[in-house]
Amino acid sequence: MTLPEVVLPLRLTNPRHDLQGMLMEWMSLDARYDPRDCLPDLQLLSKLRFEMATCINEKNGHEQAWAAKPVLHQYYHGLLQCEKYKIGGLLDLAEKRSLTLEWESAIMVERQVGHSLEFEKVNLIWNLASMEAYQALGQPRDLNGYKAAARHFEVAASWLHQMNSSSSSSSSFSPNKPFPFLDFYPSLIRLWKGLLLAEAQHCAFQSHRCSFQPDHETLAEMAVAAVSMYSSLKALLQQKEDSSRTPILSQPLIQEWGRLIQGMLLYMKFMVTYHHAVDCRQKSLYSREALLLKVAGKEAKEFLQVYEKGDLSSSFGDLEATMRNSILEIEERIQQTSLQIEPEEAPPTSNASASAATITSVPVTTITNTDAAAKATGEEELEQALPKLTGSSQTYILPLERILQSYPKEPLFSSFANLQQSVARKQSAVGNNNKSKSDMNMSKQAMAFRSNMDSMLLELSMEVEEKRTETRQLLAQVKLPYSLTAYQQESQGGGIPPDLWHRVEAIQKDRLVELLKQGLWNLQDASESALRIHKQAKSQLDLDLENDRAFRMENPSFHGRNTKQLQLLYREQLSNYHRLLSAAREGDAVLIQRAELLDTNPKFKLLHFKKSQLNKLLPARKTCEAINVTQLSALILRLNRMFGEQDTMLHTLREDLHSFDIGIQLRKKTSVNHKRDCVYTSSYFEGPFRERMKGIRKHLDSEKPLLEEILEANKQFVQARHEQTSGKCSSADDCIAVLEEAIEELDQISNHLEEGKNFYSNITLKLETLRGQVDELSTKLTVERLEYDDREGRDRQEEADAIMAKRLSQDTPAAAAAAAAGVARGQLGWVDDEKVATLVAMDFDPANVVEALKNKNNDVDAALNELLSAG
CATH class of the missing domain: 1.20.140.50 (alix/aip1 like domains)
Incomplete structure (x- = not known):
């Protein structure tokens, strides 16, 4: 069997998106590029996108998309080249955007908008993974069919792994939450990838079962690996529910996956025990076979009990008859085994499996039949008899080169050297234009845009809250x-x-x-x-x-x-x-x-x-007769889902609005000094957000007829209940x-x-x-x-220095003459004016003072002695 629930719908987009025009406009805003240098490549990339979007929008989207698989792979090659040369990404660290790419959600009724080719890439990965899973679902249930299905599931999981690698390596988005949409929540992608890998392992297991002479020990090992995968997925769901409240957990898809995981876990546990029992039968270890068959029968009954409670998916309906037949087969085999058990059984040889060695601790000499075995060993020893296998995984995450078809032509943007040469031309043209006035207008208009949108979003949130409160009050009244x-x-x-x-x-x-x-x-x-x-x-x-x-x-x-x-x-x-x-x-x-x-x-x-x-x-x-509440329960469940959809739409709108940068749009659409352009552009980009708000209000209006249906169905329920309870509350x-x-x-x-x-x-x-x-x-x-x-201060000091110099020049003509002669400070013949002034103040002749200082190299004491000896 295969699980149809792991095949999610394709994400659809508008084929008429002008990718070429958007990328040319994007390049015009970046000084590193000139769109004229790579125009043919841009045209080819836009053509590939048109073909890809057209084929997935057909009525049978998966079939059409699979027929056009080479186109999708070529488009993916083009996106990789854009990523290599950093084309179509966010322009700077402020997350300035210039692309507007719309895709329809696969799990919600919502249009989601991205602003870079990174968003385009993860949407394409989603579709490639869904295509591969769809092909796996259509394979026949035989040896070759299961092998092909395992391969498709493995490739699908490998594609989703590329999505995680892409978002974690991108500097434009957080690795924990690459895009503000539920479709790309890491928890959802992780669960989907895990389910695809587990289903690939299950198909590999079924393929080996269909072989001419299957090795039951190998089957047990493969089943153990599948049990480990499903157990990890179950633990992941439990961990998410206990640790945090995320919007994705409330989605019906995750709840359905939880039921799938539970059912496959019970089924594969049964297969582990059953095939190990058959392996013991082939090795003539009948006492151990009896113990394992006992556990296998208990696991099969547990599966049926859970299924009858309605806790499993409808996909397991085919297994119900299989499990019932298996229980009959096990009971017959247990009766046969009780006659085949010898008084003593030789222990397994050294080449036996580790699981068989574990069972040697069971006292087989005291076992004469299964009932006696159950009483002698108890439930704990029956559990100990289960194999402790390490598991043999047959599925792996494949590298990109093994899942992506080779590109048949020369890679896009191979002439990128021309782009690099254009950097100098563009940078010299960008230059030194004065845009302070324009920047101020843009900043003010950006603030006004943010304020308007925040107030409108707050008003919408209050409307949703008031409407929901009113609805709950009406329901509470009844x-x-x-x-x-x-x-x-x-x-x-x-x-x-x-x-x-x-x-x-x-x-x-x-x-x-x-x-x-x-x-x-x-x-x-x-x-x-x-x-x-x-x-x-x-x-x-x-x-x-x-x-x-x-x-x-x-x-x-x-x-x-x-x-x-x-x-x-x-x-x-x-x-x-x-x-x-x-x-x-x-x-x-x-x-x-x-x-x-x-x-x-x-x-x-x-x-x-x-x-x-x-x-x-x-x-x-105790009631006389059960009241049919199916319709009322379904209507209330539908109302709760509507509440969840409203919360999700508000959440994604808030996140998208928060990450939207109006600044880049203003710089693209406005001239340097035209304030009117800023106002017009700001109003223009408010339009899409206003439309999304109108869509949420329209969704709110759809609650009224549903609420009327609920109240009408409740009247019938209340009347029937009062008749049974004689009007007592x-x-x-x-x-x-x-x-x-x-x-x-x-x-x-x-x-x-x-x-x-x-x-x-x-x-x-x-x-x-x-x-x-x-x-x-x-x-x-x-x-x-x-x-x-x-x-x-320097000006005042210069004036004071000029006055002092003038005074000194009058008092010390020799020094002034020396200065006029152009003798530089520190050179031979230079005389310090301050020292001249000091000796002149002692009533020596200025000319003699200058001569003495010159002879004694401005040594005041030596010059003074010379003047005294000469006098």
Whole structure:
């Protein structure tokens, strides 16, 4: 068997996207490239994309895409060449974008937009992996068919591995979350890749089973490897559910995969034990065969029990009859084996497997039949009799050169040397144009764009929240979905529903209430820190402005830069941040008031009860006839899915808007000094986001008819239930309602707390950056004033030196003559003016003083002795 659920739909795109035009525009914004140097390559790349997009958009997308497989591989080669030469990526570290590529989600009804060829590449990888998995699904169930299926699954998993390698090696995106869409969440890709590899191992196992004389020991080894793979996937799902709440876990696809993993794990465990039992039979180790057959029968029954409960996928329907036949076969074989067991069996030879050696500890001499064996050894010894095999994996992640077809022509952009030669031409043309006025207009318009979009997104989020609250209040008035849950639980024997208890138990284990209280204290600290940084930046601006005023009053001739004008942009940003912080503090106050109820409201005390206590609050009730609640359950499930889709659309819109950089679009579309162009371009790029917001509002409107259906179906349910209970209300309804309300309240507080943490983390980082910019501006203004002081001081000193020189020249004509003669300082014949002045002050003749100092090399004492001896 193969799993059709691992074949995900193809991601579709618009064939009419002008990739050539977008890349030419992208190159025009980068000084390193000139699109004229590679125009044929751009044309070919755009043609390949058109053919690829056209073939996957056909009615039978997988079949059409497989027929055009060479085109997809050639397009992938082209994207690799673009990646090699850094074409079509993000222009700089600020994530400036110029490409707009739309793809339809494969798991949601949503259009997703990317802004680089990296986004194009991961979409192509998704389709290549899905194509390979689809081909594996269509293979016949025989020896060659299973081999081919294993190969296709292996290649599909290898393609997904390339997606992980691509996103982790790209400097443009975070390795943990390369794109803000659920389709590319690392957890989803990891699970899909693991399922494909596990299914490849399963197909390799089935292929070996179809051989003429299969080796059952090898089959057991292969089955062990498959069990290990499915166990790892199950652990990954459990780990994700316990450690964090991610949007992808709420998707029906992941829940379906969980059921697939559970079923395959039980099936392959049975195969491990069964084939090892057959291996023991071939080696005439009948007592061990009996023990292993006993365990295999128990595992087959466990599979059937889980299947009958509905916890497995419908894909395992074909296995139900197989398992039942296997149980009959095992029971017959156990009866035969009990007659074949000898009083003593020789231990296995040294060449036997490690698993067989492990079973030698079982006291086979006391085993006469399977019932006696079970009593003598017990369940623990039966489990010990299971093989301890290391597993033999037949599947591997293949390198790119083994899954990608070779390119039949000369690689694209082979004439890249011309592109490199164009760098000098472009850089010289970019030059020294003064764009300060344009940059200021763009910065202001970018801030206005961000402010408008943030306010519209906040308004939309509030609409969604209000609409959802209104819907839940209407349902709560008719006690939905609590009455439905209570009825189903009463019919099954009463007690708290398992899924509700798991949520309560998780709150108790994680100490969620205490963590929320601690988180509120941390939120207050983050708020105070952000306000402190804001106050420091504003105080620095005020201090710089006051220092500038005082300095100009003391130095009227100072004509430095206008400090007030330079601070204008920073003050506007601080004003916006102050408005956001004020609104956030109001929300924090409301959140703290809600959290104070955690210690006083009785409904939160129920979350600390034990399971036995809660079971007493939900007694069982016998009904005369079961009420059909299938339609009502399906409608409520559909409503919950709509809620999930709305949350996902809001999440992706918020992430995409946050990462969108309007600055690059303004630079592309506007001239240097035209403010009108900035305004027009900003409004133009608001359009797609407004359309997505309209789509979310349209999705909200679709709730009304569904809600009417739910209320109508509930009337019939309530009427039937009242007839059975003689109009008496069930206390279980209220108990479940109180527990659900308490859990929902905690979830809301937790979500708001997480949003607050993200808000303060983001705004604190921006405020610290702004404070650094303010400090840098303050330093520049201070240096400007110091340079003015230094320049003025030098001018005053030069004037004083000129006056002193003039006086000395009048008092010491010889020194002045020596200076006029051009004798440089330190050269032969140079006389120090200060020393001349010192000796002249002693009433010596200036000419004699100069001569004496010249003879004695400016030694004052020697010159003085000479003057005294001469006098």
